[in-house]
Amino acid sequence: MFAITKPDVQKLFNILEIQRPSGSQSEEDWVTNNLLSIPTARMDAYGNVFVAVSMDKSNTMFSCHTDTVHPKPHADFKNKLVIDPMTNHLFTDHKSQLGADDGTGIWFMLAMIDAKVPGLYAFHRDEEVGGLGSDESAKINKEYLASFNLERCIAFDRHYYEDVITHQGTRCASDTFAQALSDQLNITPGFKFKPCDSGVFTDSANYTHMIPECTNLSVGYWSQHTIKETQDVGFAEKLLDRLLQINWESLPTVRDVTDNDSPFDEFDFMYDKFNMDMLDLCEQHPAIIAEILEDYGVGVSELQELVDEKLDLITTPMADDQPLDHWYMPPWNGYK
Numbered sequence: 001m002f003a004i005t006k007p008d009v010q011k012l013f014n015i016l017e018i019q020r021p022s023g024s025q026s027e028e029d030w031v032t033n034n035l036l037s038i039p040t041a042r043m044d045a046y047g048n049v050f051v052a053v054s055m056d057k058s059n060t061m062f063s064c065h066t067d068t069v070h071p072k073p074h075a076d077f078k079n080k081l082v083i084d085p086m087t088n089h090l091f092t093d094h095k096s097q098l099g100a101d102d103g104t105g106i107w108f109m110l111a112m113i114d115a116k117v118p119g120l121y122a123f124h125r126d127e128e129v130g131g132l133g134s135d136e137s138a139k140i141n142k143e144y145l146a147s148f149n150l151e152r153c154i155a156f157d158r159h160y161y162e163d164v165i166t167h168q169g170t171r172c173a174s175d176t177f178a179q180a181l182s183d184q185l186n187i188t189p190g191f192k193f194k195p196c197d198s199g200v201f202t203d204s205a206n207y208t209h210m211i212p213e214c215t216n217l218s219v220g221y222w223s224q225h226t227i228k229e230t231q232d233v234g235f236a237e238k239l240l241d242r243l244l245q246i247n248w249e250s251l252p253t254v255r256d257v258t259d260n261d262s263p264f265d266e267f268d269f270m271y272d273k274f275n276m277d278m279l280d281l282c283e284q285h286p287a288i289i290a291e292i293l294e295d296y297g298v299g300v301s302e303l304q305e306l307v308d309e310k311l312d313l314i315t316t317p318m319a320d321d322q323p324l325d326h327w328y329m330p331p332w333n334g335y336k
């Protein structure tokens with residue numbers, strides 16, 4: 001359908017080298033230099049960037065996020081990338097997160113824009129701190145988005161190899177749509193995409209009340225948010241090649257925007273919601289929260305220990321004598 005050139009993997013490496021924690025200068029600079037330089041780019045009041053390509057031929061939105069989970073502030077915002085030539089798996093020197101979540105999604109979207117695949121490309125801010133960019137976008141860009149009669153929103157922000165997400169807490173896409181997209185993806189030999197109802201939050205979830213089919217696709221990273229994060233580069237290349245050929249406009253639209261059925265019980269859903277509200281509150285009033293904790297007799301050293309315990313789970317490097325392949329093999333049979 002479009003002129004296919006081999007995916008430029010160096011561009012992926014360039015994206016993954018830069019740590020872009022939400023609200024950091026490095027993210028700001030990266031967005032300015034790499035997105036706002038696209039002639040048709042439009043930034044909303046929050047900082048989300050949209051690129052519209054031939055929207056007279058499209059009712060499709062694509063979504064990724066520009067922020068990464070790296071700590072901020074950081075003295076050196078560059079990741080040291082390591083690739084295993086045997087498996088084509090990419091990771092870092094194990095001192096920082098790779099940021100394939102969601103650098104890989106960014107890479108796909110920039111390549112699709114280059115190839116002039118029609119669609120509205122949404123580069124969201126602050127996904128990693130509660131989906132704040134897309135949440136705001138759904139409010140302030142209501143009319144702008146409505147003008148495109150969007151029928152589907154496809155996010156590229158999911159681990160592993162097989163998922164076409166139908167639920168992010170509640171239903172976001174119909175099974176019919178997810179199966180049709182899986183079928184188109186599985187034209188690539190070896191791909192085993194299928195509808196999956198156990199998705200977690202990403203930006204497309206914030207548009208389910210206005211766009212009928214909102215999904216999220218596996219892009220071949222895993223152990224995201226940890227220093228063990230790994231990207232299967234070979235898989236990403238093949239997936240990008242497929243994304244350039246899919247006829248997005250032919251996908252069926254079945255879900256009604258009011259359909260929010262949930263595969264989980266009410267308690268789980270309420271629990272997730274509670275956590276999101278808690279995070280919001282802590283971010284809005286850190287000084288007052290600290291005072292309340294003190295009032296309740298929680299000491300700094302005690303709290304520090306609890307924080308360290310949690311951080312250990314995501315930042316402790318493994319011992320040097322541990323074989324490396326323990327790190328970069330997918331936790332299941334993987335993609336062949």
Ligand SMILES: [Zn+2]
Pocket residue numbers: 065101102127157202
């Ligand atoms: Zn992500």
